[in-house]
Structures are given as structure tokens and as C-alpha cells.
Amino acid sequence: MRYKFRVYVAGHTERSEAAVANLTAVCETYVPGRYEIEVIDVSERPDLAETESIVATPTVVRQGVIPQRRVIGDLSDSARTAAALGLPAVGEPYGELWWT
Amino acid sequence: MISAQAQLDRTPTGISGLDEVMMGGLPSGRTTLVTGTSGSGKTVVAMEFLAHGIAEFGEPGVFVTFEESAPVIRACLLELGFPIEEWEREGRWEFLEVPTDLTDSVEVVGRYDFGALVARIQRVVERTHAKRLVIDSLGALFATLPDKRYVRVELVRIAQALARMGVTAMMTSERREEYDGISLHGVEEFVLDNVLVLRNVLDEERRRRTVEVVKFRGAPHHTGEWLFTIDPRRGVTVLPLAFMSSRGQASTERVSTGVAELDDMCGGGLFRDAIALVRGPAGSGKTLLAFHFLATAFRTGERCLLVTFDESRARVVRDAAGWGVDIPAMERTGQLRLRATYPEAESLEEHFLTLKRDIEEFRPDRFVLDPLSALARIAPRQSALDLVVALTTVLREHAVTSLLTSSLLRPGALFGAAGPSGLSSLIDVLILLHYREWDGRLERSIAIPQVRGSDHDLAVRPFVIDSSGIHIETAERVIPDARAPAAWPFEAGEPQGGNV
Numbered sequence: 001m002r003y004k005f006r007v008y009v010a011g012h013t014e015r016s017e018a019a020v021a022n023l024t025a026v027c028e029t030y031v032p033g034r035y036e037i038e039v040i041d042v043s044e045r046p047d048l049a050e051t052e053s054i055v056a057t058p059t060v061v062r063q064g065v066i067p068q069r070r071v072i073g074d075l076s077d078s079a080r081t082a083a084a085l086g087l088p089a090v091g092e093p094y095g096e097l098w099w100t
Numbered sequence: 101m102i103s104a105q106a107q108l109d110r111t112p113t114g115i116s117g118l119d120e121v122m123m124g125g126l127p128s129g130r131t132t133l134v135t136g137t138s139g140s141g142k143t144v145v146a147m148e149f150l151a152h153g154i155a156e157f158g159e160p161g162v163f164v165t166f167e168e169s170a171p172v173i174r175a176c177l178l179e180l181g182f183p184i185e186e187w188e189r190e191g192r193w194e195f196l197e198v199p200t201d202l203t204d205s206v207e208v209v210g211r212y213d214f215g216a217l218v219a220r221i222q223r224v225v226e227r228t229h230a231k232r233l234v235i236d237s238l239g240a241l242f243a244t245l246p247d248k249r250y251v252r253v254e255l256v257r258i259a260q261a262l263a264r265m266g267v268t269a270m271m272t273s274e275r276r277e278e279y280d281g282i283s284l285h286g287v288e289e290f291v292l293d294n295v296l297v298l299r300n301v302l303d304e305e306r307r308r309r310t311v312e313v314v315k316f317r318g319a320p321h322h323t324g325e326w327l328f329t330i331d332p333r334r335g336v337t338v339l340p341l342a343f344m345s346s347r348g349q350a351s352t353e354r355v356s357t358g359v360a361e362l363d364d365m366c367g368g369g370l371f372r373d374a375i376a377l378v379r380g381p382a383g384s385g386k387t388l389l390a391f392h393f394l395a396t397a398f399r400t401g402e403r404c405l406l407v408t409f410d411e412s413r414a415r416v417v418r419d420a421a422g423w424g425v426d427i428p429a430m431e432r433t434g435q436l437r438l439r440a441t442y443p444e445a446e447s448l449e450e451h452f453l454t455l456k457r458d459i460e461e462f463r464p465d466r467f468v469l470d471p472l473s474a475l476a477r478i479a480p481r482q483s484a485l486d487l488v489v490a491l492t493t494v495l496r497e498h499a500v501t502s503l504l505t506s507s508l509l510r511p512g513a514l515f516g517a518a519g520p521s522g523l524s525s526l527i528d529v530l531i532l533l534h535y536r537e538w539d540g541r542l543e544r545s546i547a548i549p550q551v552r553g554s555d556h557d558l559a560v561r562p563f564v565i566d567s568s569g570i571h572i573e574t575a576e577r578v579i580p581d582a583r584a585p586a587a588w589p590f591e592a593g594e595p596q597g598g599n600v
Contacts, residue, residue, distance in 0.1 A: 008216055010213065011215070015212075022210075042216045042219040042220075043215070046216075046219040046220050047223065050220050053198070054220075055198055055216055056215075056217070056244070057212060057213055057216045059206075059212075071206065071208070071209055072208050072209075073210035073211060073212045075210055076209065077210065080209050081209050084207035
């Protein structure tokens with residue numbers, strides 16, 4: 001089971017970079033080696049922001065799993081980020097995805 | 101005269117009267133906040149700003165909505181006569197619908213901004229080459245911001261981004277109360293350089309809509325609240341007031357009042373663009389004078405617009421026929437238009453719009469309003485004066501010879517003390533009619549205290565009314581002292597009659 005995340009950011013700002021770094025750190029803690037992060041710069045791909053109805057940046061969208069989960073913000077609180085993205089607690093390999 | 105530079109800096113909204121209040125339009129390339137309580141007309145003003153931009157200035161527009169309001173707005177625009185569906189097909193108008201109910205299922209961790217929204221707006225602006233943009237409304241957008249401290253920062257960021265896109269924008273924002281001076285988030289007015297406030301208040305039991313330019317940074321504008329109205333078919337109209345440019349030139353042509361002796365008293369008739377007020381109690385002959393005025397115009401082939409308050413059409417026709425004025429026959433020639441209505445039938449602003457439309461469509465040479473004073477029943481003093489200012493401006497613009505009547509004797513009764521802002525400064529000719537009982541009969545008298553730009557007769561002259569109308573005694577006889585009232589009743593006495 002791999003986790004796929006798409007991070008929508010607006011340009012190369014401090015906030016964009018913080019969000020990507022924080023997400024990477026969270027994934028390394030909770031699902032090491034089992035994640036992919038794709039960064040979308042909405043100023044280059046406004047069409048994707050449109051299709052996905054993204055309003056705020058940064059926005060993380062957990063891909064491929066229903067229900068889709070979204071978290072907006074710079075993800076400065078890793079525990080809340082992990083919970084909001086439905087990542088398994090450390091030591092519980094499947095988390096909420098045990099039934100998949 | 102506005103310099104070319106100043107003209108470049110403004111983007112006319114195309115909304116009737118609003119650009120005059122703003123002295124040209126919105127500051128170009130900047131964002132203007134349009135704030136008001138719910139139902140104050142923010143969205144209508146915003147959609148008309150875009151619609152006129154396309155229809156009259158060839159400037160494409162983008163309407164950003166967070167409230168799934170596109171179908172409602174389309175319907176409103178269609179009713180206003182704008183081909184919104186065609187514009188959307190041609191890519192000249194685009195809705196950017198941004199549902200914000202997503203936030204229910206979205207968690208917030210840390211700081212964020214509206215960068216994605218800005219990127220989406222920019223994409224649409226580039227695709228449509230939009231010059232005008234509306235965001236409706238900030239309240240719906242910022243409802244998603246859990247921390248209100250960031251509203252200020254985000255607002256500035258969005259406004260700056262819009263400025264870089266080169267669009268002239270309107271953002272709407274809710275207010276809780278009409279006069280507390282604060283928007284929903286308390287910061288909008290301080291952050292944005294340009295602020296319009298729309299109000300919708302009850303004033304002496306009449307609903308009153310006003311618009312005020314609270315600030316235009318570095319750009320001149322008129323101050324104060326200006327009345328406006330919203331009509332489903334005509335849209336928003338701000339009452340064009342005294343500052344509206346009146347015709348540069350004044351007419352020197354003279355036309356008849358319909359009473360030869362009265363023409364003499366006025367120094368040879370009325371100027372073609374004169375506005376005359378006939379004041380006198382009920383039964384003093386005001387309406388009859390108006391019929392003379394219409395009949396003479398009709399005989400010389402002029403077009404006449406007759407507006408009456410307080411009389412049914414049938415009664416107006418009958419009364420006129422009594423003086424040999426055949427209104428139906430005059431209407432058949434297309435030379436006369438009669439509108440018989442009642443003050444209570446419409447609001448003051450709607451009355452004005454109806455009159456304005458009649459004047460602009462029918463293009464009368466002569467205009468009669470009988471009696472103006474009936475409007476005192478439906479309007480606070482200042483509003484009634486506003487209407488007269490606006491109406492006389494339209495009449496002057498079209499050089500319509502006008503006769504207004506009033507059954508209120510005292511100058512202050514309808515419009516407050518005569519003064520620079522009073523009624524007397526708006527009219528050119530003041531005709532006073534009066535009667536009193538003398539020796540078992542009524543003696544009628546007429547006087548003309550004011551004829552602007554012309555020599556005139558200062559005598560108080562007796563007149564009689566017989567089956568052929570008004571006849572003024574022209575001999576150099578003023579009313580003999582013994583028979584004269586102690587004072588001319590218009591100056592001092594209480595109203596002695598009148599149907600208001």
C-alpha cells in the first residue's frame with residue numbers, strides 16, 4: 001500500500017517549501033518508503049487547480065483512495081497533519097486502511 | 101474640463117448616474133470595495149458594472165462567485181436585456197464559480213493563502229482578456245479563513261494580484277448594520293483604497309437606497325449619500341443630481357405661455373428652456389393655466405408631455421374638454437402624451453425614472469407636472485428636493501419648456517426655507533396665483549416675482565376666468581390699496597387653501 005499525495009503550492013515561496021518539507025517529514029515518520037509526493041505549482045498549472053477546485057495554497061490532496069482527504073496550510077503540526085491525512089499511527093502499519 | 105490623464109485613470113461603470121457621483125468612474129486597474137447590508141444591491145451593481153463594460157465599452161469581464169449564484173445572475177441580466185448567454189458563448193463574460201463548501205471536509209493545519217484562487221482567476225482573465233472583474237463576495241471567501249487576523253493580509257494580496265493582472269475590480273462585502281461603518285471582518289474598508297457603501301434604510305416609513313463613495317484614494321469624487329433605485333428591467337439608477345452637466349448654452353428663443361397678457365408680464369413669453377413654477381391654492385387657476393400652456397404649444401406643432409398627480413385620466417380629459425382642450429384628439433396626433441398617476445403609485449425614485457424615460461423617449465417640447473406638491477405626501481423634504489433637482493436637470497438638458505404647479509403657498513411648505521438649496525434656485529419663472537373674497541365675489545390676482553434673465557412686470561394684476569379661460573387685466577392698474585390684503589399672502593400668511 002503506497003500513499004500518494006499531491007501538494008498544490010503557489011510559486012516558490014517559503015510557505016510552499018515549508019509545506020513540502022513538513023509533508024515529507026510526516027511521511028518519513030509515519031509511512032517511510034511507502035509514499036509519493038507530487039508538487040504542483042498552481043501558477044504554472046492553474047488548470048489543475050481548476051479541475052480539483054483548489055482555492056487555498058498550500059493544499060495537500062491524498063490521491064487514489066476514497067474518501068479523498070484534503071489538508072490546507074503549511075502543515076506545521078505533524079501530528080495533526082498525519083491524523084488529517086489518515087496516516088497510520090507509528091507501529092500500526094495499515095492505519096485506517098486495514099480493510100483495503 | 102477633465103484632463104486626458106484623469107480620464108485614462110477612470111473606468112466608467114456605465115451605471116446611470118453612478119459615474120457622475122464618482123466623477124468619471126472607478127479608479128482604473130484598482131480594486132473597489134462595494135459594501136452594504138444584505139439586500140442593499142451589491143451584486144446588482146457588480147453585475148451591471150461587468151455588463152455595461154461589455155455592452156458599451158467592449159471590455160470583457162469575469163465574475164467570480166463563491167455562492168453558486170451564476171444561474172440567478174444570468175436570469176437577472178436577461179431581464180435587464182443583456183445577452184449574457186451569447187456573451188458567455190463568445191467568451192466575453194466568464195463565470196468563475198468557486199464552491200467553498202469544500203471546507204467542511206477540509207482540515208486546516210497552519211498558515212495558508214489564496215494563491216490557487218488567484219492563479220485560477222489569472223487563468224480566466226488571460227483567456228478572456230478581461231478588463232473588468234468582480235469578486236462576490238468576500239464574506240463567503242473569508243468564511244473559510246479560521247483565523248480572521250489573516251483577512252487583512254489576504255485581502256491586500258488578492259488586490260495586488262488583481263492590479264498586476266491589469267483589471268479594474270469590484271469586490272463585494274457584507275455589513276451587519278447600515279451606519280456602524282464596519283464590514284463583516286472589520287478591516288475591508290481600511291485595507292482597500294476605494295470604498296463604495298450601499299445603504300437600504302427606512303426613512304419616514306419609506307425605503308431609501310443610497311450610495312456613497314466613502315473613499316477613492318487620490319481621486320476626486322462627490323461626497324454624501326445619493327439616492328438610487330433598482331428596477332428589474334432598468335437596473336440600477338443613481339439619481340443624477342445638480343452636478344450633472346446641464347446644457348452649455350441657454351436659449352434666447354421665446355415661446356408663449358398660452359396667455360398673451362402673461363407673456364407680456366414675463367417680458368415677451370418664456371425662454372424655450374425655462375422652467376416655470378405656478379404656485380397658488382386649489383381653485384386659483386393653476387391647472388387652467390397649464391391647459392393654456394399645452395393648447396398653445398399644440399397649435400404651434402410642439403410635442404407635449406402632461407403628467408398629472410391626484411386625478412384620474414377620465415377627469416383630466418373631462419376638465420380639459422371643459423376649456424376646449426381635446427386631449428384624446430391631441431393624443432391621436434402623437435403630439436401629446438398624458439400620464440395620469442398618483443404619488444403613492446411609485447416611490448419617488450421610480451417617479452423620477454418614469455418621468456426621465458418619458459422625456460427621453462417622447463422628446464417633448466413642453467412639459468407640465470400638475471401638481472408637483474402632491475409628491476410632498478410620499479417623500480421626506482430633502483428627497484423631494486433631490487427629485488426636483490434631478491428632474492429640472494433632465495428638462496434643461498432637453499430644453500423642454502416646463503410648467504410645474506404647486507398648491508402649497510408658503511415657500512417653506514414643500515422644500516424648506518428658500519435659499520441656495522431651495523426650490524426657487526431651481527426654477528426660472530415663479531408665477532403666483534391667488535384669490536380672495538371681495539364684495540360677494542372672488543377676485544383673482546396674479547404676480548410674477550421671478551423671471552430669470554428677463555425684464556418682467558412687477559405689478560400684482562387682477563384676472564378673471566371665463567368660459568374661454570384666463571384674462572389678465574393689462575391696464576396699468578394694480579389692486580387699489582383699499583382692497584389689497586394687508587400683505588401679499590404668499591409672503592406671510594398661512595396657507596389658505598390647497599389640496600395637500
